[in-house]
Amino acid sequence: MTDLRKWLAEAEAAGEAQTVEGAHWELEIGALSQVNYRRGTPKALVFDSIKDYAPGMRVLSGSVSNPRLLGSVLGLGWDNTDEDLVEKLAVKPGEWIERSGDFRAVTVADGPLLSHVDDEIDLLKFPVPRWHEGDGGRYIGTGCAVVTRDYDTGRINLGAYRMQVQDEGRSVSVNIEAGKHGAQHLRRWFEAEGRAPIAASLGHHPAYLVAAGVEVPGDVSEYDYVGAMAGAPVRTVAGLATGLPLPHDAEIAVEGWVRPDHKRPEGPFGEWTGYYSGSRDPILTIDVEKVYYRDNPILLGAPPGKPPHDYSYMRTVMKSAIITDSLRKTGLPGLRGVWAHEAGGGRSLLIVAIEQRYAGHARQAAYLTSQLPSAAYMNRFTVVVDHDVNPRDLGEVVWAMCGRTDPSIDIEVMKRTWGSRVDPLTLPGAVAFNSRAVIDACRPFERLGDFPAVAESSPDLVASVSRRWPEVLG
Ligand SMILES: Cc1cc2nc3c(=O)[nH]c(=O)nc-3n(C[C@H](O)[C@H](O)[C@H](O)COP(=O)(O)O)c2cc1C
Missing domain, CATH: 2.30.110.10 (Electron Transport, Fmn-binding Protein; Chain A)
Known part of the structure; x- marks a missing residue:
């Protein structure tokens, strides 16, 4: 499975790789790669006949940039x-x-x-x-x-x-x-x-x-x-x-x-x-x-940059899975999902969904997550949401923060944590600490029984009207 040339031939057959002839090593390969990451479904790009170089001397980018490519790389098939x-x-x-x-x-x-x-x-x-x-x-x-x-x-x-x-x-x-x-x-x-x-x-x-x-x-x-x-x-x-x-x-x-x-x-x-x-x-x-x-x-090549970049999709998917696995191993109960968003480079913004079981559960999930060896480097925000919120949907997460987080008690800050020289906030020459916030966006535990209900139609009612008016709702 680990032969690059066989994999590339498969990627071409699957319509997941494209060859680009004649690009310049000076900036053009980078810019073409960036345009590729930002289209709906990026492909693997093989640059050949590169300016100043003989045909056959190639550069590959975008190799793990969509679910089909990444799945095949991980041995999980093309579909x-x-x-x-x-x-x-x-x-x-x-x-x-x-x-x-x-x-x-x-x-x-x-x-x-x-x-x-x-x-x-x-x-x-x-x-x-x-x-x-x-x-x-x-x-x-x-x-x-x-x-x-x-x-x-x-x-x-x-x-x-x-x-x-x-x-x-x-x-x-x-x-x-x-x-x-x-x-x-x-x-x-x-x-x-x-x-x-x-x-x-x-x-x-x-x-x-x-x-x-x-x-x-x-x-x-x-x-x-x-x-x-x-x-x-x-x-x-x-x-x-x-x-x-x-x-x-x-x-x-x-x-x-x-x-x-x-x-x-x-x-x-x-x-x-x-x-x-x-x-x-x-x-x-x-x-x-x-x-x-x-x-x-x-x-x-796997050039980073403003997300989405070459490996942001891979990092998000892999980090989400790795953090889920690490959290399970801590024994944390009620874990319902983790997502390491691409907007935070798969590191800086982590969302954890739990089914709250006891007072303090949400904070425990937040602190544990933000200090896991697999998550601690360059985390900035760890947000814990209830399990009715999809951690992959940033709109839903922000909605939960707006209605369930009381900033005066639900945002806590850790200082002198594991930062990086690549952090834009790290001053030149400074020791690379950072700080991070854990945000409890769960309903307050003591109000679980009487917190205002979410104002949306029930799934049964939605299904019923969708069946009756298919020409409107599809
Ligand atoms: C394409 C790519 C480039 C990276 N560049 C760096 C880098 O320049 N310096 C660094 O410390 N980590 C970099 N990382 C992150 C590390 O590879 C990552 O933290 C990895 O876990 C390090 O391996 P280690 O934990 O065995 O040290 C990069 C990751 C990727 C995918």
């Missing part, structure tokens, strides 16, 4: 609607974590990735886009999977962290926010050895993007998680410089070392918050020792 995905994913992420031990990645001696091995480093031999007009450079790593190793346990982590080409193509910086597993790995290596091995796959089946780009617990390797998703262990090859594993059929990969004092100015970059982040701050830059690629390689 999925939004609702199907939500239903099918209700238990899947938890299962993938539990079953990852049965799908340990297998190291093999060879693979298509090793078709070309460069010691002379030139990352601009690939058609790396400058995605947004305000970007400070060309980003080769957006849909990437950055590979690091736990110094003490040897466990492998994959994380999607943005990577900007540096030094006219001779190196690449990697932006790992504090607290992420990759950052924790590097910090330990720096303490012990003064440098850390690092590798990154830059083109691959989008299942790797999903696994690397969402919060998988630290004791599970994302390679095994992809294996559990695919139903078969993934195959990796060992990098020649560091031994770090890379997907054997990756399209392009880099490998080398990072040192705490080797940094380059990075950014700005259009981020998932909808704003540019980074103001030429120096960040870790890889001493690239090897570059690997296949014949006619495909770079996987």
Whole structure:
């Protein structure tokens, strides 16, 4: 299941992929991708014959941007609607974590990735886009999977962290926010050895993007998680410089070392918050020792930006499922739904629906949700609604807030919580804390019995009039 080229052929056959010839790597690929995300149903776009590059050197974007594409990437088939995905994913992420031990990645001696091995480093031999007009450079790593190793346990982590080409193509910086597993790995290596091995796959089946780009617990390797998703262990090859594993059929990969004092100015970059982040701050830059690629390689792009962006649909669906699973595991009763809205980049605005069982239940749901390891990073608002409100419908959620939230008692603020440098409210150079509000938009528990009834026709009455006047109501 994890072969990008087979998947692309299937996507084309399913009418879910389109080829775009002749676009410029400078801004045109980014702008075309943005227009694609904003049409009703985006497609996967394969950019070929890119300006200044030979035909066959391709860039892919939009790979997980609609329910059919995302469903197929997750091994759930091609025929999925939004609702199907939500239903099918209700238990899947938890299962993938539990079953990852049965799908340990297998190291093999060879693979298509090793078709070309460069010691002379030139990352601009690939058609790396400058995605947004305000970007400070060309980003080769957006849909990437950055590979690091736990110094003490040897466990492998994959994380999607943005990577900007540096030094006219001779190196690449990697932006790992504090607290992420990759950052924790590097910090330990720096303490012990003064440098850390690092590798990154830059083109691959989008299942790797999903696994690397969402919060998988630290004791599970994302390679095994992809294996559990695919139903078969993934195959990796060992990098020649560091031994770090890379997907054997990756399209392009880099490998080398990072040192705490080797940094380059990075950014700005259009981020998932909808704003540019980074103001030429120096960040870790890889001493690239090897570059690997296949014949006619495909770079996987996943540029963020003002939502909807490349992976906002994927993040919303996946985070909603992951948070649901994590909340269930806390033992919270009465959970009826979670939605991590695209408008908040799948992080900043979380809605939780519960069936209230006891006084304090709504606050408990709110506080628990906003501090779950899978939800805490960059949350800003967690809203808890009663189960008669659809958490996916922002109009209904705001209606519930307007009628059931008393701001003087139902909005509480937590301070010095897990923020990010990409937060537009974080001042340059400031430590990346944030604050967040939990909003109780449930009917007050002590008034459940006598809270004013909702003024709308009952379902039976609606069904009856709809049957009698079909020519009016359809
Ligand atoms: C396309 C994409 C780009 C991302 N870029 C970054 C980034 O530049 N820095 C970062 O810390 N997280 C970034 N993230 C979020 C992390 O990938 C995500 O938090 C993931 O869980 C990190 O893996 P880890 O928990 O194993 O560290 C990105 C996610 C996606 C899908």
